Amino acid sequence: MDLPFVVATLTRRGLLTPGRPVRIASQLGALRRWGWSLAGELRQAAARDPDRTAIVDEEGHELTYAQLLDRSERLARSLRTALGVRVGDRIGVLCRNHHGLVETVVAGTLLGADAVLVNSGLSAAQLATVAEEQRLRVLVHDTEFADRVTGLPADLHRLDEQAREELVAGALPGELRPPERDGRIIVLTSGTTGTPKGARRPTPNGFGPLVSIIDRIPLHARDRVMIAAPLFHTWGYAALQVCFALRATVVLHRRFEPAATVAALVAQRCDALFAVPVMLQRLLEEPAPDPRPPLKVVAVSGSALPGGLAPAFMDTYGDVLYNLYGSTEVSWASIAAPDDLRTAPTTAGRPPHGTRLAILDDDGRPVAAGRVGRIFVGNEMLFEGYTSGDGRERRDGLLDTGDLGRMNPDGLLFVDGRADDMIVSGGENVFPSEVENLLAGLPQVREAAVIGVPDPEYGQRLAAFLALHAGETLDEEAVREYVRHYLARFSVPRDVVFVKYLPRNATGKVLSRELRRYYG
Numbered sequence: 001m002d003l004p005f006v007v008a009t010l011t012r013r014g015l016l017t018p019g020r021p022v023r024i025a026s027q028l029g030a031l032r033r034w035g036w037s038l039a040g041e042l043r044q045a046a047a048r049d050p051d052r053t054a055i056v057d058e059e060g061h062e063l064t065y066a067q068l069l070d071r072s073e074r075l076a077r078s079l080r081t082a083l084g085v086r087v088g089d090r091i092g093v094l095c096r097n098h099h100g101l102v103e104t105v106v107a108g109t110l111l112g113a114d115a116v117l118v119n120s121g122l123s124a125a126q127l128a129t130v131a132e133e134q135r136l137r138v139l140v141h142d143t144e145f146a147d148r149v150t151g152l153p154a155d156l157h158r159l160d161e162q163a164r165e166e167l168v169a170g171a172l173p174g175e176l177r178p179p180e181r182d183g184r185i186i187v188l189t190s191g192t193t194g195t196p197k198g199a200r201r202p203t204p205n206g207f208g209p210l211v212s213i214i215d216r217i218p219l220h221a222r223d224r225v226m227i228a229a230p231l232f233h234t235w236g237y238a239a240l241q242v243c244f245a246l247r248a249t250v251v252l253h254r255r256f257e258p259a260a261t262v263a264a265l266v267a268q269r270c271d272a273l274f275a276v277p278v279m280l281q282r283l284l285e286e287p288a289p290d291p292r293p294p295l296k297v298v299a300v301s302g303s304a305l306p307g308g309l310a311p312a313f314m315d316t317y318g319d320v321l322y323n324l325y326g327s328t329e330v331s332w333a334s335i336a337a338p339d340d341l342r343t344a345p346t347t348a349g350r351p352p353h354g355t356r357l358a359i360l361d362d363d364g365r366p367v368a369a370g371r372v373g374r375i376f377v378g379n380e381m382l383f384e385g386y387t388s389g390d391g392r393e394r395r396d397g398l399l400d401t402g403d404l405g406r407m408n409p410d411g412l413l414f415v416d417g418r419a420d421d422m423i424v425s426g427g428e429n430v431f432p433s434e435v436e437n438l439l440a441g442l443p444q445v446r447e448a449a450v451i452g453v454p455d456p457e458y459g460q461r462l463a464a465f466l467a468l469h470a471g472e473t474l475d476e477e478a479v480r481e482y483v484r485h486y487l488a489r490f491s492v493p494r495d496v497v498f499v500k501y502l503p504r505n506a507t508g509k510v511l512s513r514e515l516r517r518y519y520g
Contacts, residue, residue: 009211012423014221016247018177023048034178038102038185041244042069046216049247052222056268057195057251057258063099064514065247069106071099074171075164076107079476081172083157087112090134090186094118094127094141094149095419096254097231100164102240104140105185112179113137115456116186117232119196121506126196130158133185134198134387140164141240168382186387187234187328193262195401198387199328201234208380209243209331213238213350216335217299217322219246226251228261230281233507234328235301239274258282265293274298278508280313280321281447288316295320302431303509304415306440306448312342323349325415329392330399331381333357334413346437348405355379356398359407362394369409372416372431375401404431421512423452428490434460435483435491439464442482444472446500449510450493453519463495465515467502475499 010016016393034040042065045054050066063071068133079085089106093115095101110116116134120142127148131139143151149158159167182203188196204210219225222412225248229236243250251268253260256279260296265273267311270293276430277300301324314321319338325348326332334357337347351357356378359367367373376398383399385391393400404422405415417433425428432450446467455461467475476496483492503514 004206006016006211007213008271009215010207013214013219017221019048021166029289035182036206037109037182038241038244039072039094039106039183039201041241042072042106042492045244049222052247053249054244055102056249056251057098058264066422068099068102068313071168072106073110074168075103076110076176077171077174078167078520079107079138080111081174082167085111085113085137087181089137090116092116092118092131092136092139092141093232094120094122094139095232096120096142097227097236098250098254099252100140100142100161101231103144103168104164109183110176111132111180112181112183114184114186114200116198117188117237117469119232119506120145120230122148122196128152129153130188130196141191152235178247184384185237187232187237189328197390200384200387201328201331202381202384204241204381208354210242212379213242213324213332213335214246214351216337217297217324219248219272219297224247224249224251224269225274226253226261226265226277227266228253228256228273229302230506233276233302234326235276235324235332235507235517236274238331239299252281256282258286262286262289263294265289265295266291269294271295272299274299276300276302276508277309278447278504279307279311280499284309284312284316285446292317295412297322299324301326301411302507304343304417304437305346307346307437308441311344314338314341323347325349325413326377327401327403329383330401331379331383332376333377333379335400336412342410344408344412344414346414348415350411350413351377356412358395359400359405360395362402367406369407372404372406374419375403375405375413375415377401421452423462424463425452425455425460425490426458428462428488430462435462435464435487435493437465438483438486439479442474444468444474449502449512449515451512453495455494462491462493463497463515464493465497465499465502465518467492467499 027044030043044070048361053062054065054068055063069224140159143160185201186198223489288403298320299322323336325334334349334351336347358376359373378398416431429479446469449465452460453463479496503511
């Protein structure tokens with residue numbers, strides 16, 4: 001990435017402001033010695049702004065950057081001396097959003113151990129599979145998950161919240177030196193259609209990834225930021241990395257509750273909110289906030305924005321919405337700014353600086369504007385592969401996202417869905433997401449999902465699952481007629497199923513496998 005762009009972006013976002021020479025020297029020394037891992041970012045923040053509040057929880061408890069670093073180092077020393085954690089070991093982290101998760105990940109990074117971020121929605125059986133496949137040495141978990149860890153192997157060290165605090169309090173003195181290899185962050189894929197896979201995330205090697213994001217999403221040094229997206233998810237973890245780089249104050253709640261979130265945004269004077277799209281839907285179901293939170297940025301990622309969500313949210317909270325399209329494997333691909341979302345509410349936006357994006361056919365050739373093809377992405381943070389040894393198709397330095405999409409003549413990206421979600425019905429290619437977005441715009445519909453199911457005559461057919469707002473009614477034929485009015489006949493769902501709610505994982509993605517169980 002070109003140096004003038006990096007310097008200009010860091011200056012615009014307040015990261016190159018004057019400061020005490022000793023602290024600036026210490027800050028740069030921390031980055032030079034520890035790199036751009038989460039531990040390195042925390043160290044540089046503690047060196048430059050030691051007394052600045054790093055984390056605030058829902059009870060108002062605060063930790064400064066200096067205190068957070070001290071607790072993380074204590075935990076690292078205890079993991080090393082008491083449990084024998086060494087370079088290359090793997091530490092499972094099964095925690096909700098609180099300082100304990102952050103301290104555990106930093107502690108692992110300080111030791112050169114890999115942190116496996118475990119989805120809090122996994123069942124006991126899935127957790128056992130993850131523990132075996134990822135070869136976990138230690139599992140740090142919240143006390144509420146004690147019932148899920150009882151069946152794990154006896155040689156796996158399990159630390160609940162009390163045990164973790166005892167390790168922090170009882171740490172012996174000692175020096176921590178940069179490990180011979182960086183500890184990796186392993187994020188589990190969402191597992192909406194099957195067993196989650198571990199994806200090895202690279203460590204940033206400079207300012208490039210940061211400036212790619214903050215150039216398009218106007219976050220600034222020392223902002224106050226609430227991260228509602230789960231920290232075990234790629235998006236929540238990325239938000240934490242950005243916040244530490246910006247020396248921001250991070251507001252964390254263990255669980256997302258719409259009313260409590262709005263109250264915290266106001267009380268904590270938050271400049272920004274990181275969330276997943278379903279959280280915005282829940283916020284809109286609450287009464288319009290008065291006063292409105294002083295938000296300058298609401299950044300979402302993790303799943304597609306339903307059709308009318310972006311304009312509805314901005315009508316209530318202001319034109320502050322930014323939608324990042326990416327995945328665990330490619331990190332980011334494009335970012336839609338508020339003006340993009342006003343123009344085209346379902347767009348995924350444009351690639352940020354330093355990112356290459358291509359729409360290719362099955363033979364790897366670029367397709368024309370407006371034509372659907374496979375989305376390939378290139379940037380500095382492409383994943384290193386799955387922990388199983390598998391990878392993803394690459395072409396000319398670009399990684400396959402597994403999604404299908406198209407670019408319009410203005411350069412805006414539109415994602416039509418997963419390549420394996422597209423169905424062939426009666427010889428026609430049908431994208432469920434197109435029907436899903438249309439149905440989400442019905443005033444009676446609270447949330448919608450459309451999937452392909454087997455059909456003895458046409459091969460496959462569409463099935464629509466709809467959850468309605470309280471007190472609303474809708475019949476199946478009215479739904480079909482609505483789709484028939486706007487889309488081709490082969491896009492009309494043969495099946496319309498009304499449900500109380502859609503099954504979702506902890507990051508808000510609809511669990512297609514649960515919907516398919518309706519068909520046995």
